[in-house]
Structures are given as structure tokens and as C-alpha cells.
Amino acid sequence: MKLFDAEWAxxxxxxxxxxxxxxxxxxxxxxxxxxxxHLRPDFIAINPQRQMPALLLDxxxxxxxxxxxxxxxxxxQPEPPLFGSNPREIGLIESWLRRIEHDCxxxxxxxxxxxxxxxxxxxxxxxxxxxxxxxxxxxxxxxMWAAFMDVLDRHLAGRDYIAGDGYSMADIAALxxxxxxxxxxxxxxxxxxxxxxxxHVRVSARPSAxx
Amino acid sequence: MKLFDAEWAxxxxxxxxxxxxxxxxxxxxxxxxxxxxHLRPDFIAINPQRQMPALLLDxxxxxxxxxxxxxxxxxxQPEPPLFGSNPREIGLIESWLRRIEHDCxxxxxxxxxxxxxxxxxxxxxxxxxxxxxxxxxxxxxxxMWAAFMDVLDRHLAGRDYIAGDGYSMADIAALxxxxxxxxxxxxxxxxxxxxxxxxHVRVSARPSAxx
Numbered sequence: 568m569k570l571f572d573a574e575w576a577x578x579x580x581x582x583x584x585x586x587x588x589x590x591x592x593x594x595x596x597x598x599x600x601x602x603x604x605h606l607r608p609d610f611i612a613i614n615p616q617r618q619m620p621a622l623l624l625d626x627x628x629x630x631x632x633x634x635x636x637x638x639x640x641x642x643x644q645p646e647p648p649l650f651g652s653n654p655r656e657i658g659l660i661e662s663w664l665r666r667i668e669h670d671c672x673x674x675x676x677x678x679x680x681x682x683x684x685x686x687x688x689x690x691x692x693x694x695x696x697x698x699x700x701x702x703x704x705x706x707x708x709x710x711m712w713a714a715f716m717d718v719l720d721r722h723l724a725g726r727d728y729i730a731g732d733g734y735s736m737a738d739i740a741a742l743x744x745x746x747x748x749x750x751x752x753x754x755x756x757x758x759x760x761x762x763x764x765x766x767h768v769r770v771s772a773r774p775s776a777x778x
Numbered sequence: 779m780k781l782f783d784a785e786w787a788x789x790x791x792x793x794x795x796x797x798x799x800x801x802x803x804x805x806x807x808x809x810x811x812x813x814x815x816h817l818r819p820d821f822i823a824i825n826p827q828r829q830m831p832a833l834l835l836d837x838x839x840x841x842x843x844x845x846x847x848x849x850x851x852x853x854x855q856p857e858p859p860l861f862g863s864n865p866r867e868i869g870l871i872e873s874w875l876r877r878i879e880h881d882c883x884x885x886x887x888x889x890x891x892x893x894x895x896x897x898x899x900x901x902x903x904x905x906x907x908x909x910x911x912x913x914x915x916x917x918x919x920x921x922m923w924a925a926f927m928d929v930l931d932r933h934l935a936g937r938d939y940i941a942g943d944g945y946s947m948a949d950i951a952a953l954x955x956x957x958x959x960x961x962x963x964x965x966x967x968x969x970x971x972x973x974x975x976x977x978h979v980r981v982s983a984r985p986s987a988x989x
Contacts, residue, residue, distance in 0.1 A: 601925065602942065622869070624866065626866075628870070630864055630866075630870060630873055631873055632872065632876045632877065632962075633872075633874035634872050634873070634876055635869045635870065635871075635872040635873030635876065636869060636873075638868050638869055638872045639865045639869030639872075640865075640870060641868075642862075642864070642865035642868045642869070643865045651853075653853070654850045654851075654854040655835065655837075655841075655850065656854035657841055657844045657849050657850060657852075658833070658841040658847060658849055658850030658853070659839070659841060660846075661843065661845050661846040661849045661850075662841055662846030662847075663844070663846075664841065664845035665843045665845055665846065670888045670904070673884075690918065691918075691922065693881070693919070694924065694929075695925055696921060697921070698918060698921060699914075699918075701912060701914045701915060701918065703910075703912045703914070703929055704912060704915070707901065707902075707910075707912065707950055709907070710906070710907060710909060711906065714906055715908055742961040743952065747882060
């Protein structure tokens with residue numbers, strides 16, 4: 568088994584945090600995306616999607632999505648459970664994961680990819696024909712980011728973690744999305760959102776956060 | 779337990795198909811979204827997200843996302859498994875679900891919500907401040923839709939179902955997204971994509987497809 572990993576990018580970080588929480592060690596191959604190593608024919612032959620992370624199993628199967636990789640390991644080693652341990656928790660965690668992905672992570676991605684000149688004609692990540700940047704999407708992303716933070720702050724008031732009875736994949740997904748937004752110069756949501764600020768300290772203090 | 783359901787909209791259909799495949803009966807409350815019943819205070823008090831589907835559990839917990847609801851029922855009644863039955867299958871199905879959501883369902887949603895006048899200032903579904911429509915996103919959605927169909931058609935060649943060893947949630951998600959795209963006048967992907975056309979006949983013939 569081999570995990571294709573990359574520095575800085577948000578999706579590989581989800582998997583690294585998840586594996587650190589599980590205490591699972593996997594052979595890693597770090598692909599240098601800043602120098603376009605993921606666009607070279609030898610990597611495209613492994614992963615036509617040209618994205619990290621990707622997990623190559625010993626039978627040749629490629630799992631090419633960060634949530635898919637995490638669920639693979641959750642099924643392989645259920646403890647500690649990070650996607651929930653009873654139907655109610657499992658349903659709530661998945662619902663928050665979908666909301667974090669759509670309302671927060673996609674908001675950051677749309678702000679970033681439609682603004683930065685390196686993504687000219689690559690307005691969406693992955694393998695696509697030319698997709699021109701749309702400058703108005705930068706502002707839409709900022710609006711969604713701000714609105715999501717108000718919702719999350721109200722939700723976290725009086726709670727230690729986002730969904731279910733403890734730390735979960737929902738916290739991992741939110742931490743990665745929020746840090747990615749801060750890195751790409753969206754307004755820091757810890758300002759003016761005390762519950763997010765407390766939660767951010769709590770989840771960032773876990774050793775997994777720097778994995 | 780009560781399932782808030784709606785006609786025509788794609789996300790409630792995912793849950794209806796899933797429940798039909800499981801043979802699970804749930805009390806349903808049909809909310810008339812065409813007449814704005816989901817925007818009335820009595821429904822917002824139940825679901826501030828103003829979206830269907832939503833599952834209200836007997837303890838008052840609300841699961842407000844279609845995938846969250848399906849995973850709740852998968853945990854409650856594992857047979858027949860629709861999210862996979864071993865780690866490899868579970869990882870592959872989740873990866874395809876993420877791709878179908880991002881590359882196909884969101885492509886349809888962006889084409890539709892940025893075009894139709896009823897969604898003026900509601901460019902994204904859910905509870906948001908005013909989000910102006912962005913006409914250029916209609917074309918981006920069409921580009922993504924066309925490119926995704928080429929990928930899916932190549933993938934389905936020689937396969938009966940999208941991921942894992944049989945019919946799964948990935949087939950449900952793809953069927954719902956594709957039928958939603960066809961309903962909203964995107965180019966019919968069965969034209970020129972023989973593997974998609976065959977698969978569409980196969981999954982549409984299941985009794986669950988009309989649930």
C-alpha cells in the first residue's frame with residue numbers, strides 16, 4: 568500500500584490528520600505539486616485525476632479521494648471511530664461533513680481558484696478541459712465563508728466538537744477547510760466568533776493537527 | 779421518526795430510492811416546495827436550513843442531509859449494503875460519491891440556479907444572505923457536465939454498476955444527478971455515451987427508481 572501525498576494542499580492534510588488519530592503508519596510518496604510533478608505523465612499514469620491524496624492498494628486499486636481513503640481505513644481499523652459509532656452519530660457526522668464540504672471548503676476553493684493567476688483556465692481542480700476563471704465567484708465564496716462561520720459559531724457555542732459525542736472527521740474537515748481559508752487570505756473566522764476560536768485552539772492542540 | 783420529503787427535487791429522491799432498496803418504510807411529510815412551504819416559519823422552526831430531505835428522530839435530533847440520512851439507515855439496517863461491504867468497496871464507493879457530487883451534481887446545480895429567474899439572489903441552495911446569480915456559471919456547469927459524462931462513460935464500459943461489486947449508493951447518486959440534469963435541459967448524456975445509456979436503462983428498471 569502506498570499513499571501519494573502532497574505538502575500544503577488541504578485534501579492530503581485531511582488524510583494525514585485522520586491517520587495520525589488512528590495511529591496508522593502508511594508508506595508515503597510525496598508528490599511536488601508546486602513544481603507540477605502531479606502533471607507529469609508518470610504520475611498521470613497512476614492517477615488520471617492528477618490530484619492528491621491517492622491511495623494505491625496492493626491489488627492495484629486506486630482510491631483517489633481523501634474521504635474515500637479515510638473511510639477505507641475506518642473500515643479496516645474501526646478504533647477509534649471517527650465517522651461515528653451509532654446510527655444517530657453516523658448520520659449527524661455525515662451531514663456535517665457534507666455541509667462543511669459544500670458551504671465552507673467549496674467556498675474557499677471558489678474564492679481561491681478564480682482569483683490566483685496560476686489557475687488561469689483551471690477554475691476547478693481535477694482533470695478538465697479549459698475552465699475559465701470567473702471573477703464574480705471570488706466574492707460569492709467570501710459571502711458563503713462569512714455566512715458559514717456565523718452558523719458554525721452558533722452551533723459550537725456550548726459544544727467541544729462539531730458532531731456526535733467527541734472529536735470526529737467533521738472536526739478534521741472543518742479544521743482543514745478553515746486553515747486553508749486563512750492561508751488563502753479569507754477573513755480569519757476566529758475574530759468575532761468566540762466559539763470557533765475556542766474550538767480551533769482545542770483541535771489544533773492535538774498532535775494530529777501537525778501531521 | 780418522520781421524514782420531510784418533497785416532490786421533484788433531487789436530494790429527497792436519493793433518500794426515497796435508498797429506502798426502497800432497503801425495504802424500509804418511514805412516516806413521510808411531503809412539503810410543497812413549489813409553493814414555498816419550506817420557507818414558512820413553522821417549517822423553518824423544524825429545519826433552519828429550509829431544505830429537504832430532513833429526518834426528525836424520536837429524540838428530537840434532526841438529520842438534515844440526504845447522505846447523512848442514508849448513512850443513518852445503513853447503520854441501522856446494514857442489509858443490503860449500499861455503501862459497500864468491505865474496506866476496498868467502501869473506499870471506492872465513497873470516492874465515487876464525492877466525485878458525482880462535485881463534478882456532476884454541483885455542475886447541474888450551478889447551471890440551473892444561476893439561470894432560472896425564480897432563484898434571483900438565491901444562487902446557492904440553503905439558508906444564505908443574498909447570493910446573486912452569476913450567468914457565467916451556467917456555461918461552466920455545462921462544461922463540467924459534458925466532461926464528467928465522458929469520464930463516466932469510459933468508466934462504465936464493461937461494468938454493470940459504478941463502484942464496488944454491485945448496485946450501490948454511487949448508482950443512486952449518479953441516477954438522481956443525471957435525471958436532474960436532463961430535467962433541467964442539460965444535453966442528454968445517453969446520446970453518444972453507450973455505456974451510460976445501458977447503465978441508465980439498468981438502474982431505471984429497478985422498482986426503487988420510481989419511489
